[in-house]
Amino acid sequence: MTKGNWDIIRAKFITSAVRAAQYPQPPLLEAAFIGRSNVGKSSLINSLCRQKGLAKVSATPGKTQTINFYELEAKRSDEGIDERRPFYLVDLPGYGYARTGKSNKDQWSAFIARYLTEGENICLVCHLVDIRHQPMDSDLECYNWLLECGLPVQLILTKADKLSKSAASAQKAMYKKLLGLYEDQLLTYSSTQHGTRSELIDRLMLSMEKRERA
Ligand SMILES: Nc1nc2c(ncn2[C@@H]2O[C@H](COP(=O)(O)OP(=O)(O)OP(=O)(O)O)[C@@H](O)[C@H]2O)c(=O)[nH]1
Numbered sequence: 001m002t003k004g005n006w007d008i009i010r011a012k013f014i015t016s017a018v019r020a021a022q023y024p025q026p027p028l029l030e031a032a033f034i035g036r037s038n039v040g041k042s043s044l045i046n047s048l049c050r051q052k053g054l055a056k057v058s059a060t061p062g063k064t065q066t067i068n069f070y071e072l073e074a075k076r077s078d079e080g081i082d083e084r085r086p087f088y089l090v091d092l093p094g095y096g097y098a099r100t101g102k103s104n105k106d107q108w109s110a111f112i113a114r115y116l117t118e119g120e121n122i123c124l125v126c127h128l129v130d131i132r133h134q135p136m137d138s139d140l141e142c143y144n145w146l147l148e149c150g151l152p153v154q155l156i157l158t159k160a161d162k163l164s165k166s167a168a169s170a171q172k173a174m175y176k177k178l179l180g181l182y183e184d185q186l187l188t189y190s191s192t193q194h195g196t197r198s199e200l201i202d203r204l205m206l207s208m209e210k211r212e213r214a
């Protein structure tokens with residue numbers, strides 16, 4: 001019997017953190033969003049939650065400076081019976097942008113790296129890259145580092161509305177080939193059009209089900 005699709009029915013900001021003692025309680029499963037500054041992490045979170053001002057968005061890179069936790073509730077219905085699942089979405093500061101020089105950049109990597117390597121509840125890391133460009137060295141470094149850490153990674157090609165359908169497909173094929181990805185390891189996304197929103201929600205929920213079965 002097929003169950004209904006998952007949807008996000010509730011989302012709220014919980015807390016900002018730069019160290020483990022500030023991570024929220026109770027612990028819940030987590031999906032984190034990482035990528036270059038300005039790639040669209042915060043916009044994607046707003047699109048997933050259908051709340052425009054939930055995560056702060058800015059045309060100037062470097063807007064998100066802390067690890068920001070949002071608590072979401074997903075719901076699906078099966079023959080009138082609701083199944084609900086709370087979890088955290090985690091918005092990370094962007095890399096590739098250092099407003100105050102190297103020491104700030106080092107600090108950035110240290111606290112993000114600590115979160116990603118020590119977090120026991122991370123089910124999926126969504127790595128965002130801008131669909132219009134080839135990956136930059138920093139994107140490849142980050143992607144390879146996530147894999148080395150043994151984290152499950154979903155690549156998301158953002159700002160898909162900025163390309164024609166055919167150009168977007170070509171970029172998707174390029175990334176797939178370059179990184180040797182299966183179809184279900186990458187997804188295009190537009191935070192203005194929301195076309196693949198339910199697909200992304202399904203992938204988030206699947207990663208949580210996998211974690212619980214492991
Ligand atoms: N057209 C279009 N613009 C987008 C999309 N996603 C984000 N943007 C724009 O890109 C800019 C950066 O978006 P943010 O969501 O703040 O990016 P971020 O990755 O959170 O940036 P930092 O917090 O600085 O790391 C903003 O001007 C957004 O409006 C998209 O899917 N389509």
Ligand SMILES: [Mg+2]
Nearest residue numbers: 041042063064
């Ligand atoms: Mg942001």
